[in-house]
Amino acid sequence: MKQAGAQDLDLSSFDEIIDVRSPSEFAEDHLPGACNLPVLDDDERAKVGTIYKQVSVLEARKVGAALVSRNIAHHLSTHLADRPGGYKPLIYCWRGGQRSRSFAMVMEQIGWPVCLLEGGYKAFRNQVLEDLRELPLGFEYRVLAGLTGTGKTEILQILAERGEQVLDLEGLANHQGSLLGEPVGGQNLSQKCFDTRLWSALNAMSPERPVWTEAESAKIGQVYCPKALIDMLRGSLRIEVEVPIEDRVRFLNARYQHWHQDADQLLAKLKWLKTRHGSQEIAAWAELAQARDWDGFVQRVLEVHYDPSYRSALDNATGPGRSIQTDDLLGEGCQRAADTLLAMRFEQGSR
Numbered sequence: 273m274k275q276a277g278a279q280d281l282d283l284s285s286f287d288e289i290i291d292v293r294s295p296s297e298f299a300e301d302h303l304p305g306a307c308n309l310p311v312l313d314d315d316e317r318a319k320v321g322t323i324y325k326q327v328s329v330l331e332a333r334k335v336g337a338a339l340v341s342r343n344i345a346h347h348l349s350t351h352l353a354d355r356p357g358g359y360k361p362l363i364y365c366w367r368g369g370q371r372s373r374s375f376a377m378v379m380e381q382i383g384w385p386v387c388l389l390e391g392g393y394k395a396f397r398n399q400v401l402e403d404l405r406e407l408p409l410g411f412e413y414r415v416l417a418g419l420t421g422t423g424k425t426e427i428l429q430i431l432a433e434r435g436e437q438v439l440d441l442e443g444l445a446n447h448q449g450s451l452l453g454e455p456v457g458g459q460n461l462s463q464k465c466f467d468t469r470l471w472s473a474l475n476a477m478s479p480e481r482p483v484w485t486e487a488e489s490a491k492i493g494q495v496y497c498p499k500a501l502i503d504m505l506r507g508s509l510r511i512e513v514e515v516p517i518e519d520r521v522r523f524l525n526a527r528y529q530h531w532h533q534d535a536d537q538l539l540a541k542l543k544w545l546k547t548r549h550g551s552q553e554i555a556a557w558a559e560l561a562q563a564r565d566w567d568g569f570v571q572r573v574l575e576v577h578y579d580p581s582y583r584s585a586l587d588n589a590t591g592p593g594r595s596i597q598t599d600d601l602l603g604e605g606c607q608r609a610a611d612t613l614l615a616m617r618f619e620q621g622s623r
Contacts, residue, residue: 273373273380275390276362278399286362286387287355292371293393301464303364303389303396304472309347311340311371340374348378357383364389364396397464400471407471408501410479413439414613415505417487418513420578421520421570423601423609424486427513430610431484437477439485444469447493466495484613489585511616512595513609521570523601535561542573549576 283289289306291298294317298308312320316339324332361384365371368391379386389396416424425442432438446461461469477483487510490502515523530538539558546554553576560569594616598609 273376274385274387275368276387277390278395281389281396281399283362285360287359288361290361290363290375291393292363292365292375297366297393300462301397301468302393303362304468307351309351309375311343311365311375312336313343316343340371344375344378347375348382352379355384359384360387362387362389364392366392367394368392400467403471403475404467404498405500407474408498408504411474411477411483411504412479413505413508414482414484415487415508415510416484416513416613417510418515419520419582420574421524421601422513422515423523423598423606424513426601426606427609427613428484428486430606431613434610434614436614437481437483439473439477439483441470441485441488441492441497444473445492445495447495460494463495466492467498470498470501510593511613512593514595514597515601515605516599517571517574519599519601519605520574521567524570524574525566526602532564532566535564545577 283304289303291302291306291308292311293302293308294310294312294314295308296314298306298310302308320332320336320339323335361379363372363376363379363386368388372388372392376386376388391398416427418424425440428438428440432440445466485505487505488497488502490497490499525532539554539561542557543554557569557573560566560572596609596612596616598605598612
């Protein structure tokens with residue numbers, strides 16, 4: 273039975289990557305592109321563990337073997353039923369132990385050239401952490417900065433559509449990245465999942481071309497960026513996107529529709545700023561929100577909280593700076609900004 277090490281693992285050389293761990297383990301993180309074919313689901317795994325501790329090792333192994341055999345048979349007759357003779361999967365579990373080996377032995381007997389991930393997910397996780405200490409250092413970054421509501425994420429999306437290398441950290445983190453932002457789909461990612469997404473994204477990029485990204489703090493939502501990446505971003509070329517405040521207000525009101533649906537929930541999220549801005553200011557926000565004066569509400573929160581916070585954070589940036597101006601973000605403003613950025617890049621050249 274062949275094994276592949278986590279170091280220099282070429283995932284593209286396999287027809288399919290199969291994670292045989294339980295669904296909860298898979299949900300926390302998994303190899304990029306993997307599918308989940310558990311040999312024990314969460315309840316079954318807990319059941320076997322209880323028998324192991326309370327009855328005997330032998331009884332746990334008998335019960336576990338019966339469950340594993342049944343589940344493997346199910347996967348063979350469903351998900352794997354149409355796989356051809358030359359089908360080449362990579363299989364892994366937590367440490368490359370009994371769960372993945374049990375599945376691989378059956379597949380090997382069928383005649384498929386199966387490969388096991390040596391050391392399982394744990395070895396892959398260790399490799400990701402090791403790589404993220406050095407991998408971010410190999411790129412030249414172009415960092416979009418600017419006050420809240422200047423359309424930086426939308427500009428990056430346009431650059432990506434035009435074939436540029438874009439590292440969307442907020443997208444990788446599944447988060448809109450601000451106090452008023454919400455996790456996409458209401459779900460926060462685990463730190464492990466974010467690390468894997470970032471590792472996969474960087475591995476897909478060429479160090480011979482610049483990488484466009486957005487200025488971020490070390491923490492995005494509930495996850496943290498690797499120190500190596502943050503240090504690189506703070507020392508890279510920083511391009512400030514400048515937009516008139518009235519355009520920023522219109523843009524934010526169009527983008528964050530959840531503001532308009534539940535003013536009380538919105539204000540509940542902002543109450544923790546009472547110690548910073550005082551109860552009188554929070555009351556002014558509440559009055560504007562309850563009156564559904566969303567333009568007034570957004571502009572005041574920008575001027576009182578977001579803009580001063582952003583300006584105080586500028587001290588962390590050490591790289592050279594440029595600026596561009598645009599407006600009408602709900603119209604052609606983001607397209608014009610992308611045009612300007614591309615022209616600026618070509619003037620400076622790239623690696």
